[in-house]
Amino acid sequence: MKAKLAVGLVGFGTVGTGVAKVLFRNADVIASRVGALIELVRIADVDVVRDRGLPLPPGILTTDVHALIRDPSIHIVIELIGGYEAAKRVIHTAIENGKHVVTANKALLAVHGEELFEAAARAGVELGFEASVGGGIPILRALTEGLAANHVVSIVGILNGTANYILTQMTQQHQDFRQALAEAQAAGYAEADPTFDVEGIDAAHKLAILVSLAYGTPVDVKEIYTEGITHVTALDIEFASQLGMTVKLLGIAKRSRDGIEARVHPTMIAASSSLAQVNGVYNAIRLEGDAVGDVVLYGQGAGSLPTASAVVSDVIAIGRNVLKGAVGRVPVTSYQASARLPIRIRPMAELTSRYYLRCMVRDQPGVLSQIAGVLGARGISIASVLQQGRQEGQTVPVVIMTHRASEHAVQMALGEINRMTSIVSEPTTLIRVEE
Amino acid sequence: MKAKLAVGLVGFGTVGTGVAKVLFRNADVIASRVGALIELVRIADVDVVRDRGLPLPPGILTTDVHALIRDPSIHIVIELIGGYEAAKRVIHTAIENGKHVVTANKALLAVHGEELFEAAARAGVELGFEASVGGGIPILRALTEGLAANHVVSIVGILNGTANYILTQMTQQHQDFRQALAEAQAAGYAEADPTFDVEGIDAAHKLAILVSLAYGTPVDVKEIYTEGITHVTALDIEFASQLGMTVKLLGIAKRSRDGIEARVHPTMIAASSSLAQVNGVYNAIRLEGDAVGDVVLYGQGAGSLPTASAVVSDVIAIGRNVLKGAVGRVPVTSYQASARLPIRIRPMAELTSRYYLRCMVRDQPGVLSQIAGVLGARGISIASVLQQGRQEGQTVPVVIMTHRASEHAVQMALGEINRMTSIVSEPTTLIRVEE
Numbered sequence: 001m002k003a004k005l006a007v008g009l010v011g012f013g014t015v016g017t018g019v020a021k022v023l024f025r026n027a028d029v030i031a032s033r034v035g036a037l038i039e040l041v042r043i044a045d046v047d048v049v050r051d052r053g054l055p056l057p058p059g060i061l062t063t064d065v066h067a068l069i070r071d072p073s074i075h076i077v078i079e080l081i082g083g084y085e086a087a088k089r090v091i092h093t094a095i096e097n098g099k100h101v102v103t104a105n106k107a108l109l110a111v112h113g114e115e116l117f118e119a120a121a122r123a124g125v126e127l128g129f130e131a132s133v134g135g136g137i138p139i140l141r142a143l144t145e146g147l148a149a150n151h152v153v154s155i156v157g158i159l160n161g162t163a164n165y166i167l168t169q170m171t172q173q174h175q176d177f178r179q180a181l182a183e184a185q186a187a188g189y190a191e192a193d194p195t196f197d198v199e200g201i202d203a204a205h206k207l208a209i210l211v212s213l214a215y216g217t218p219v220d221v222k223e224i225y226t227e228g229i230t231h232v233t234a235l236d237i238e239f240a241s242q243l244g245m246t247v248k249l250l251g252i253a254k255r256s257r258d259g260i261e262a263r264v265h266p267t268m269i270a271a272s273s274s275l276a277q278v279n280g281v282y283n284a285i286r287l288e289g290d291a292v293g294d295v296v297l298y299g300q301g302a303g304s305l306p307t308a309s310a311v312v313s314d315v316i317a318i319g320r321n322v323l324k325g326a327v328g329r330v331p332v333t334s335y336q337a338s339a340r341l342p343i344r345i346r347p348m349a350e351l352t353s354r355y356y357l358r359c360m361v362r363d364q365p366g367v368l369s370q371i372a373g374v375l376g377a378r379g380i381s382i383a384s385v386l387q388q389g390r391q392e393g394q395t396v397p398v399v400i401m402t403h404r405a406s407e408h409a410v411q412m413a414l415g416e417i418n419r420m421t422s423i424v425s426e427p428t429t430l431i432r433v434e435e
Numbered sequence: 436m437k438a439k440l441a442v443g444l445v446g447f448g449t450v451g452t453g454v455a456k457v458l459f460r461n462a463d464v465i466a467s468r469v470g471a472l473i474e475l476v477r478i479a480d481v482d483v484v485r486d487r488g489l490p491l492p493p494g495i496l497t498t499d500v501h502a503l504i505r506d507p508s509i510h511i512v513i514e515l516i517g518g519y520e521a522a523k524r525v526i527h528t529a530i531e532n533g534k535h536v537v538t539a540n541k542a543l544l545a546v547h548g549e550e551l552f553e554a555a556a557r558a559g560v561e562l563g564f565e566a567s568v569g570g571g572i573p574i575l576r577a578l579t580e581g582l583a584a585n586h587v588v589s590i591v592g593i594l595n596g597t598a599n600y601i602l603t604q605m606t607q608q609h610q611d612f613r614q615a616l617a618e619a620q621a622a623g624y625a626e627a628d629p630t631f632d633v634e635g636i637d638a639a640h641k642l643a644i645l646v647s648l649a650y651g652t653p654v655d656v657k658e659i660y661t662e663g664i665t666h667v668t669a670l671d672i673e674f675a676s677q678l679g680m681t682v683k684l685l686g687i688a689k690r691s692r693d694g695i696e697a698r699v700h701p702t703m704i705a706a707s708s709s710l711a712q713v714n715g716v717y718n719a720i721r722l723e724g725d726a727v728g729d730v731v732l733y734g735q736g737a738g739s740l741p742t743a744s745a746v747v748s749d750v751i752a753i754g755r756n757v758l759k760g761a762v763g764r765v766p767v768t769s770y771q772a773s774a775r776l777p778i779r780i781r782p783m784a785e786l787t788s789r790y791y792l793r794c795m796v797r798d799q800p801g802v803l804s805q806i807a808g809v810l811g812a813r814g815i816s817i818a819s820v821l822q823q824g825r826q827e828g829q830t831v832p833v834v835i836m837t838h839r840a841s842e843h844a845v846q847m848a849l850g851e852i853n854r855m856t857s858i859v860s861e862p863t864t865l866i867r868v869e870e
Contacts, residue, residue: 138577151461316584
């Protein structure tokens with residue numbers, strides 16, 4: 001066990017601190033598994049003063065990112081600065097300097113992944129990004145290795161802990177969105193600007209990465225239909241509960257002959273299903289393979305040490321490859337470059353789904369029949385109706401669960417219903433239902 | 436993509452048929468991921484006549500196992516005949532002939548694993564056994580790769596689908612053990628001789644494999660305390676439910692300074708916990724790592740295609756190593772041979788746990804105080820008592836939940852209580868409670 005691999009870390013924030021802790025504290029068990037010492041030799045950050053609460057070897061900290069990523073003694077560079085441009089430059093420069101790279105930067109990968117994948121392949125270096133999806137959950141390795149014998153039928157995931165925390169609070173504490181968001185911010189689970197989390201953008205980034213690895217196709221994240229949770233109300237969650245369902249922000253991908261369905265939106269699922277039990281900041285991903293059937297992986301989707309566990313698992317995998325001269329053992333994109341082909345992402349209009357519709361209507365005889373008539377004319381069949389709290393002449397909710405119907409037809413029907421201003425007082429709420 | 440790897444399959448039963456299906460049907464996606472064709476070229480079984488419901492290339496079937504495992508054109512041998520002696524001979528001979536080996540044979544690995552691990556290491560070949568634990572769930576790969584950055588704090592798993600099916604039926608359909616077992620046998624989920632499944636032996640085999648990989652230690656399966664579910668009654672399940680708990684057959688391993696706790700027994704867990712939601716023949720394993728926290732993996736723990744998914748994932752991993760000249764990239768035992776050390780398995784007497792105790796007593800004044808007195812004298816403190824269905828002079832159950840107590844003290848106390856034959860009518864039932 002004489003071999004040694006040197007690691008440089010760029011970005012010493014929350015996750016970076018976790019990575020340093022894991023690499024220092026678990027150096028023994030990592031060496032026992034890898035057969036070499038994996039040594040963190042350099043950490044670059046703009047702030048070299050703040051106490052991160054762990055003892056550091058003297059001189060390990062530097063502000064000089066450029067020297068680190070060019071240091072000939074360093075084998076693996078970990079990029080944890082986040083954001084787009086600076087992170088991309090760090091990764092490109094590291095790759096150009098022959099370094100293997102590990103990153104947790106899902107936004108960067110979802111938007112500029114193809115460019116980085118190609119650069120790594122061209123340079124013959126590894127690019128690991130297990131931590132970019134599902135935090136500590138080893139989901140990418142499950143896709144690329146553990147379940148590699150399968151055609152992936154579908155992926156359904158709770159991919160954003162912040163949104164899941166907010167929805168959990170809304171469900172369990174009967175809070176409205178604003179309250180739950182404020183609480184998530186106070187608890188440190190949501191950022192001051194929560195847009196990426198609550199608008200589904202972060203989940204879409206992660207879904208893009210999953211789809212790309214599962215199906216061996218480049219994915220343009222802009223083609224993923226993305227709807228956040230800001231319009232989910234306490235009332236809809238209450239109705240969901242009456243219907244035996246729970247509202248979750250899901251990333252959903254399914255393969256069919258016509259292409260890949262890929263979408264992120266609030267979704268009603270059976271309260272008894274495994275994903276419905278996933279509460280708070282936890283993430284979970286259900287993969288369906290044609291051989292394995294359903295597999296669910298569950299764990300902490302964010303946080304310093306869980307994310308560090310994933311980052312260091314990449315370092316270990318790369319270390320094992322370097323020691324055996326097996327760089328590129330698993331292609332960066334999971335599929336061999338020659339086998340990757342663009343697969344069509346299906347537009348939402350092609351979707352069929354069940355729908356929860358909440359119409360706010362004047363409580364007067366004949367209203368339901370008018371709404372049902374619009375749906376019926378578009379071929380949308382009603383599975384059940386909830387009409388509660390009768391208050392003649394007032395505005396009341398009418399909740400309709402449809403059978404499987406066409407998204408296009410439902411959108412057309414809703415347009416029509418929302419224009420019936422004599423009986424409908426506000427735009428109808430639509431939440432898709434997943435079996 | 437000219438490279439080709441030839442696979443020979445020994446044992447063409449349920450799982451063998453699944454493996455052949457996966458290798459034939461998914462050859463395209465496997466080749467896209469591996470960068471080589473993985474071709475099933477030979478299948479050996481005593482029965483070459485029975486129709487397994489899949490088209491086979493002419494001449495692929497043979498009864499000649501010996502020729503297959505010596506065939507110089509075959510790179511990887513899959514052993515799926517089960518049992519001990521014949522399977523061991525097949526694996527040893529294949530290894531001696533330079534073949535990489537994949538097996539799903541947990542019984543063999545738990546009992547003769549060390550011998551096989553050494554033989555593979557000595558011969559410089561791979562030995563894959565992902566399918567031996569958790570069926571299709573990629574749990575071993577999660578331990579050895581995805582979570583390799585962690586010290587494993589604990590492993591808690593539902594490792595036997597048959598036992599879980601029986602307990603689920605008992606819980607949901609209020610059946611007794613005999614009924615549920617008969618139903619499991621009728622449904623094909625339990626064998627005519629269900630001993631291995633219902634006595635916890637199969638779960639202990641799997642736990643031995645998990646402990647060995649998680650902690651880098653040889654494990655003598657005889658040191659794992661093993662208690663099955665045959666004595667679990669509908670009454671205890673009913674009391675569990677009243678206490679907000681569910682009874683599961685769990686394999687539990689925990690590391691402490693004093694060694695490793697490793698045990699299989701019926702266990703009460705909170706009905707709201709993630710493992711309590713795992714019903715029917717599904718398996719689930721909760722791993723706690725010092726960095727990642729809790730990760731749960733859930734899926735089908737048995738069955739033709741799910742198990743085949745795991746078998747073929749090993750074939751793929753080996754194929755990738757062979758193509759890169761990286762055989763031994765991850766040691767067979769997860770830890771480097773030089774880093775593996777015997778770790779003490781703690782005897783049950785050292786355990787501390789919470790306990791559910793059901794005493795069957797004559798319903799007369801003072802009985803509870805006598806029982807409580809025995810427990811108190813041994814330092815066992817009572818958390819709650821359920822005493823229902825008063826029938827003066829008759830035998831009634833008294834259910835006691837203890838606080839955390841010493842297993843040794845509890846066993847001594849039960850011995851004493853069971854000898855109080857003037858008030859106690861049958862041996863007290865003990866079920867351990869896991870937080």
